[in-house]
Amino acid sequence: MEEETRLSRLKILKDIAELLNKGTDTRAVLSEVLKNLLNVTGLQTGWIFLVDQTGGYQLAAHENLPPALTLNQCAPMCSGECWCLDRYLDGRLDKATNIIECKRLEDAVDFHWGETYGLTHHATVPLKAAEENFGLLNIGSPNKTHFNKEELALLESVALQIGTAIKRINLTQREQDLALTAERNRLARDLHDSVNQLLFSLSLTARGGKERSEDPEVKETFSYIQDMAQEALNEMRALIWQLRPRGLENGLVSALKSYGEMLGLKMDIKVKGVINLPGSVEEAIWRIGQEALGNCKKHSSQEAVTMYFTAKEQEVIMDINDEGCGFFYDEEKELPSLGLRSMKDRTEALKGHFSLKSEPGKGTKIRISIPV
Template identity: 30%
Template sequence: MTFENKITLGYLASLALLLAMGWGVYRTNAAFIESNRSELRSQIFLKELESAHSLVETAESGMRGYVISGQEKFLEQYHQANSRIVEKLEYLSELAEKGGRQEGQLGRVGRLVEEKMAFASVAVQLVRRGNRRAARDTVASAHGKELMDEIRRMVAEIEASENESFEQSERQSMDRSRDAIISRLAMIALSLLLLTGGYLLIMADVSKRRRAEAGLVRAGEDLRRLARRQEAIREEERGRLSRELHDELGQTLTMLQIQAKLLEGRLGGSPARRRDIRRLRASVENAMSTVKRLSLDLRPPMLDDLGIAAAAEWLVKDFCRKAGLRHRVSVEPESLSAPPDVEAALFRILQEAMTNAARHARAGLVTVSLSAGGGWYRLAVSDDGRGFGPATAGARTSLGIMGMRERAGACGGTLEITSRPGRGTTVEVRIPAVEKGEG
């Protein structure tokens, strides 16, 4: 299984655990909310039942007071309590669980209250007809007391039943809470195991990648050292060839020119002979110029004798003179010097950048800046040519540009090319004064 597949599998497993935990939390909270709602409804039910019971007793007290004293204030108390009892019973009916225990118990209480209110109404009607003795006998009968005692017993039974229901609901809530905590702890533990496993997998892969990256860095450093060594060997070979051309072939051509001049003086003769000898001398002079140019192209002596500052100024001026370009050159500091391999790389990059400016950019002005400071050598070559945009940038990855990048990279540096259509091109090279990883 690949590392990506392992990560995907771990992610899916973690997601499943999170969904399971979320569902469990939702179910637990829903159960708690429902339990709280049920408890609140039961508390309201008990409170209203107690209020109804109190109203029944108030109505009973008002009826008795009216029967005994005949005062209207007791009758008003009776009527007010009686009208409110009906409202309370209707509200209690709405609160009671449909088809449940509360509805059955409330039905029995309601019937007893109705019977009790009918009994009280009989006593009140007897008083209003002037038959107070009969009313007192009715109130004093055992039936009224039995009805009131039955109402109190039913109310007490309902309260006891609701309290028992409260305790049972509380136990169930505690059980659900305990189960929810245990399940969450188990899921958290499993999540931690998954996270730990994922962390170990990631760290193992990171360690593997770091080792691979370290190997690539070492290989890159080895390749860069090899490239620098090869470039140094090439520069040495160019220098040797340059000296051989200048010393050996140059001297031979010089002697040949001298001998041709002597031969021209000794032979005299016809104009045709003199013309042939002059042609010979001209050919020798052209050969000497070619040898000199090749020698300078291979390895300018001033790069070894005077350093990169003087060699760069000479290259820019000589190249622009031959190509018909205007130029500006700045070197900071004027005594700038660098290790031989860095100087060789800067010189060759400058050669290629100048060639590109003349060959591709159609420039009229070339600006060259060579500087050293802050632990870096910097070379910038800018032209005012036609430039190029992102659409044609891919075509600009020529062998010359690749060569410049390789030379800069071999010295631990970088090369950047910026250009805009109609705004010219800038080639900028940065090479560290002391390469990382070396003394």
């Protein structure tokens, strides 16, 4: 019997390892592994929390949650505190363990959120690889109030595999990001060395033709060509900046100031606080700032732009204000342009908050706040 149990456990671990080795998308991998784990163990319900370095968590995968926990798109699972997370965050949870009485399920009963189908307890296991922690795996079944040592050992082995897979996927993503940055830099160099130089030469040639010609119509044609070449040259320089943020090595604020001045804007930048931003946050703020300054140049009819940066212990805030023509904006409706929606999406992808205020004749104010 023991040999049969051991072989069954090895098969489960083998099947899950194969799933984890194939995956490149964290959420898809976690969902598939959780479903497979429940299927082969005969257990019914499971969910996985991913926890970031600040203690914030997200429900990354779930399977067969009772109605009480899926209320309002799983709202009971997406906010609030619980004992397993508390123990994970304060370092008490370092191996698979039984959680006596789940607080979320207790609240579901106390506040009449819905049917729990007899689910009251669960086992919880930290997801980690070496010294890195990634979150929690929780497993339960109706009327099951205790997991034996063999069950906890199996869950711990699976959790270790999951933690290792998450680390692999994260490392792969970083490598891809570095490769993308290198490709952007290469493309920026190519554009600068070829198209940018051709446009500059075209502008000079048009100016020379205009100066040498005596015919007014020819002069006007050369002048038009020169203006168009200069406009295309400005667009190309802006594109190169977007691909390769030259000056970012001297700091985000310096880069945005230089970018705004390159667009012909009068930049007034104020900074409060000092913080070392993660690369993903710095990149996002840089791209958002570029889009905002581009909008100011194209739509505000004003050259003066004010930017405020406020660095707090767990948050960075960027305000971009102009006193231009503004526009009517209803907060209840969708953002009116692709650029603004892109800024909002970039912000929310990092768990940040995007706000916009604008009125005709009263300018536009944009605020970006991102946790760090």
